Amino acid sequence: MYISSQARIDNLFTLYERRAGFMSYLIPGSLLDGYILTAPGCKTTIIKEVYLNCYSSGYSVRKYNKIPAKYQKVIDLIESGAPDETVYKAFCA
16 A cells, blocks of 8 residues: 555556556545546556645555455445445445
């Protein structure tokens, strides 16, 4: 896991978007926005916005070879049309 800037996150999205079968899931929140990125041949990447100080935030990036069950549950909730509040609670649990 590492903390990243917005520019590096944009580059990561660009890298995943170039892959066929790219999927991006947005988990909305006020400060704790999150993303789950998946693509064939790429690791599953979890991006969470983290508090740095009262003026700024950063992004925590973690990559997995196989998607953990917790995040698979979040993806299933999104694809089934669950309310944002339910998805957010599952993502932050």
